[in-house]
Amino acid sequence: TDAEVSTRKKTFTEVQTERLEQAERTVLIKCPPKLSEKKLLQYLSSHGNIRSHFFFENRGIHALIEFSEKNSIVSLLDAVGISSAAEHHVVPFKSRLLTFTLKTPVSQAAEETPIHLSPQSHIPVKELIQKLCLADSISDQMYILLNEFQLTEENIKLRFLACSLVRDFTCAYFPDSMVKPFGSSVNTFGKLGCDVDMFLDFHDVRKNATKMKKGPFEMEYQMKRLPSERLATQKILSVIGDCLDNFGPGCVNVQKILNARCPLVKFSHQPTGFQCDLSVSNSIAIKSSELLYIYGCLDSRVRALVFTVRCWARVHGLTNSVPGTWITNFSLTMMVMFFLQKRSPPIIPTLDQLKELADEKDRHIIGGYDCSFVSDLSKIKPTKNTETVDVLLSEFFEYFGNFDFRRNSINLRKGKEVNKPESSPLYIWNPFEQDLNISKNVNQPQLEKFIAMARESAWILQKEEKTQRMINKEPWGLAALLTPFGKSNSSKMKNRMKGMGSETIRSLLDSLKLNSANSLQKAVGK
Numbered sequence: 280t281d282a283e284v285s286t287r288k289k290t291f292t293e294v295q296t297e298r299l300e301q302a303e304r305t306v307l308i309k310c311p312p313k314l315s316e317k318k319l320l321q322y323l324s325s326h327g328n329i330r331s332h333f334f335f336e337n338r339g340i341h342a343l344i345e346f347s348e349k350n351s352i353v354s355l356l357d358a359v360g361i362s363s364a365a366e367h368h369v370v371p372f373k374s375r376l377l378t379f380t381l382k383t384p385v386s387q388a389a390e391e392t393p394i395h396l397s398p399q400s401h402i403p404v405k406e407l408i409q410k411l412c413l414a415d416s417i418s419d420q421m422y423i424l425l426n427e428f429q430l431t432e433e434n435i436k437l438r439f440l441a442c443s444l445v446r447d448f449t450c451a452y453f454p455d456s457m458v459k460p461f462g463s464s465v466n467t468f469g470k471l472g473c474d475v476d477m478f479l480d481f482h483d484v485r486k487n488a489t490k491m492k493k494g495p496f497e498m499e500y501q502m503k504r505l506p507s508e509r510l511a512t513q514k515i516l517s518v519i520g521d522c523l524d525n526f527g528p529g530c531v532n533v534q535k536i537l538n539a540r541c542p543l544v545k546f547s548h549q550p551t552g553f554q555c556d557l558s559v560s561n562s563i564a565i566k567s568s569e570l571l572y573i574y575g576c577l578d579s580r581v582r583a584l585v586f587t588v589r590c591w592a593r594v595h596g597l598t599n600s601v602p603g604t605w606i607t608n609f610s611l612t613m614m615v616m617f618f619l620q621k622r623s624p625p626i627i628p629t630l631d632q633l634k635e636l637a638d639e640k641d642r643h644i645i646g647g648y649d650c651s652f653v654s655d656l657s658k659i660k661p662t663k664n665t666e667t668v669d670v671l672l673s674e675f676f677e678y679f680g681n682f683d684f685r686r687n688s689i690n691l692r693k694g695k696e697v698n699k700p701e702s703s704p705l706y707i708w709n710p711f712e713q714d715l716n717i718s719k720n721v722n723q724p725q726l727e728k729f730i731a732m733a734r735e736s737a738w739i740l741q742k743e744e745k746t747q748r749m750i751n752k753e754p755w756g757l758a759a760l761l762t763p764f765g766k767s768n769s770s771k772m773k774n775r776m777k778g779m780g781s782e783t784i785r786s787l788l789d790s791l792k793l794n795s796a797n798s799l800q801k802a803v804g805k
Contacts, residue, residue, distance in 0.1 A: 288576075290654045291569040295459060298435070302443035304330070304349050305436070306375040307550055310340045313385045316394050326358070327351025333397045333433045337552045340394065343436060372526040374447060376550050397433040399552060401471040404594060404761060411758040412749075417669035417740070420757035421583045428470040428586055438464045441551045442477045448522050449479055456481055458557070459565075466568045467575030468585055468612060474554045478561055479515070512559040513537045519557070520544040563711050566643065566650040570710060574616055574627050576656055581627060583668045585615045587757065588675065594761050595732050597725070604722040606705070606729060613691060613707050613717065618675050620694035624663045626671075629694030630710050633659070650711045669740075669756075676737035680730055688716075736760050 289297075310319065316334075319342065323329060328347040335341055346352060352375065359377055362369055402410075407427055411420045430438075438460055446458040462476040463469030505511045517535055524533035529549035536543050543558040575582050589608055592598045599605045619626040636653035643650040653659065666674075687696035688706035692713075699706045701716075704726040709715035739759055748755035754762050 288656050290656070291465075291572045292654065294572075295465065298439045299443065299457065299459065301345060301436070302439040304347070304352065305343060305345045305440050305443070306352060306355065306377060307440060307444075308342045308344060309376075309378040309550070310334070310342055311379060311381045312340070314340065314381075314394065315385075316392075319379070323355070326354040331436075333436075334394045335397050335399050335433065335437075337399065337550075340396070341550065343433070343440065345436070370526045372528065374444060374528050376444065376528050397431065399434055399437065399471065401428045404590070407590075408754055408758045408761055411756070411761070412754055414756075417672065417756040418667050421587045421668045421672065424590060424757065425583045425586045428590065429582070430464070430469045430471060434471060435464070437551050438475050438553065441475055441548050441553050441555060444548075444550075445477060445523070445527075445555070445557060448527065449519055451522075452518070453479075453481060461561070461564050461568045463608075466571035467582060468571055468589075470586065470589075474556060475548075476556050476558075476564075478558045478564070479519070480560045482560060509542070513542050515559060516542055516544050516557070520546075562643075562645045563648065563650065566645065566711055569654070570630070570633075570652065571612065571616075573633070573652075573654075573656060573659075574619075577627055577659060578662060580666075580668045580671060581615075581619060584619070584671055584675065585612050587668075587672060588615055591732075591736065591760055592729075594763060597729050597732060602720070604720055604725050606718065606721050606725060610705070610707055610718040610721070613710075614679065614689060615675065617689045617691055617694070617707075618678055619671075620691065621678070622664055622666065622671075622674075625694065626662045626664045626666075628659060630692040631694075645711070648711050648713065672757075673737060673740040676733040676740065680734035680737050682730075684726060684730070732764075735764055 308319075320329060320332065323344055326346070327350065329344060330347045331345045333343055335343070346355075356373065356375070359373075361371060361373075401407075407424065410423055410427070414420045414423055442458045442460050446456065449456045449458055457480040458477050459480055460475055460477050463473045464475050505514070517537060520533055520535040523530040523544070523546055527533075527546075531547050531549055533544065533546040536545060541558055541561060543556050545554070545556050547553075548555050575585075589598070589611055592606065592608075592611055597606055598608055598611065616627060620629050630652060633652035634649070636658050637651045638653070641651050641654050683696075684705060686698060688699040688708060690697045690708045691710050692708065697708075703716050703719050703721070704723045705718040705721040706716050707718045709717050740756075745755045748759070753759070
C-alpha cells in the first residue's frame with residue numbers, strides 16, 4: 280500500500296523515536312468480560328481524544344489505548360483508585376496498567392457485537408502448511424508465510440509499551456534514561472511471539488556538549504566512580520531487576536544474569552505476554568538492528584526469503600530456542616543477506632558500499648570499531664535484479680549446499696567469500712566487530728546437517744511437480760520443504776551426502792529419524 284511505502288522510507292531512528300513517543304501516550308487496560316466496546320471508548324474519550332486502540336486476548340481481554348495527548352493519561356490516572364481488597368497488601372506503585380470492572384453487572388440481554396481481537400501469536404506450522412497448499416505458486420507461498428509470521432502493527436505497539444512501562448521504573452533512579460527495544464522487535468525480521476530485547480540508555484551526552492561550552496567554568500556532576508563499566512552495568516541492572524521483581528505489576532520470573540558476557544535481567548511481562556531481556560546500552564547491537572532494518576526495507580524479497588529460511592530451519596531442527604551448537608537465527612539471517620549481495624546483479628549493497636554513502640551525521644565509531652553506514656534509505660539505488668523469490672529460495676539452497684565452508688568465510692562488509700581467519704566450521708564475520716565470528720558456537724555435525732538439508736531442499740524444489748503432488752493430495756513447494764524429511768527419503772539422502780564423513784552421516788540419519796517426529800511437535804508447539 281502507499282501508506283506502507285511512505286512509512287517504509289523513514290530512517291530507523293525516526294521510526295524508533297516516533298514509536299517510543301507513541302508508547303508514552305498509551306495505557307493498557309484489563310477489561311471486564313461482556314464488555315461493550317462503545318461504552319469503554321465513550322468513557323475514555325471523556326479524558327481526551329483516542330488516536331488508536333485495539334483489543335487482544337491474554338488471560339482475559341485487554342485493551343491498548345493510545346491517546347493523542349499525554350495529559351489525557353494524567354487525567355485518566357487521576358480518576359483511578361487503589362484496590363481495597365482486604366486479603367492483599369499491595370505495593371502502591373502506580374503504573375499505566377489498569378483493571379476495569381463494571382459497577383453494575385451486564386444483563387444477558389445486553390449482548391454486544393463481539394469485540395475484534397488482534398492475534399498476538401502466529402498460527403501453528405501444521406495450519407500454515409494447509410494454507411500453503413492452496414496457494415498458486417511458491418512465491419505466493421513465501422509471501423503467505425511472511426504475512427502469517429511477521430509482527431503486526433498492534434504487536435509492535437505492545438512491544439514499545441512494554442519498554443515504556445519498564446522505563447517508568449528506571450526513571451525513578453535515572454530521570455533522563457530511555458528503555459528502547461533492539462533486535463528482532465525492530466529490525467523488520469521479528470516473528471510474532473519472539474522475545475523483547477530491550478536496553479537501558481543513558482546517552483544524553485550530545486545534548487549537553489553545546490551547553491557546556493558557555494560560561495567560564497568546567498562543570499560536571501559528582502558521581503560514584505567504579506573501576507569498570509561492567510561493574511557499573513551489573514550494579515544498575517541488579518537494582519532495576521530487584522525493583523521489577525518487588526514492585527513491577529505483572530513482572531514475574533525475574534532472573535538476574537549478571538555474569539554473562541552481556542549482563543542482563545530476564546523477566547516475563549504478564550500484561551503484554553512478552554518474555555523480556557533487559558540489558559544496558561549496547562551501541563553495536565543497535566547498529567546491527569539498524570543495518571538489518573535497512574536491508575529489510577530495501578526490497579520485499581529480502582524479508583520473504585529470511586522468514587522462509589528461518590521457518591525451514593526451525594522445522595528441521597537446524598535452529599533451536601535454547602542456546603547450543605545450533606546455527607542461530609541471526610547467523611542464518613546474515614547468510615541470507617550475504618547470498619543476496621552475491622546475486623548478479625546484487626539485490627542488496629555490501630556494508631562497505633553503505634559506508635561510502637554515509638555522510639557526517641552517519642559517522643559512528645563505537646569502541647574503536649567503525650560502524651558508519653548511510654541511514655537515509657533514499658540514497659541507496661534500487662536493485663536492477665528481477666529474480667522471483669521462488670528462484671532465490673532454490674538458489675539459496677543450491678549456493679550453500681555447495682559452499683566451500685572448509686576454506687571460505689562469509690563477509691558482509693565486502694560481500695565476498697574470504698579465507699577463514701581461523702578454523703571454526705562456520706565463519707561469519709561480525710559486520711562491525713571485525714575480529715569476531717558470530718557463528719563461533721556452530722560445530723561440524725550441525726554445519727553438515729545444514730548442508731545436507733540445503734541439498735535435499737534444493738533437490739525437492741528442482742524436481743517439484745506441483746500438479747502431480749496436488750492430485751496425490753501431497754504437500755507441494757514450500758509446504759513440502761516445511762514437512763520433516765522422513766525415513767522415505769533416507770536412501771535418497773545418502774546419495775546427496777557423498778564426501779561427508781561416515782560418522783557424521785550416521786549421526787545425521789539418526790537425528791533425521793528423531794527429528795521427523797520431534798520437530799513437527801516442536802514447530803507446532805512454537
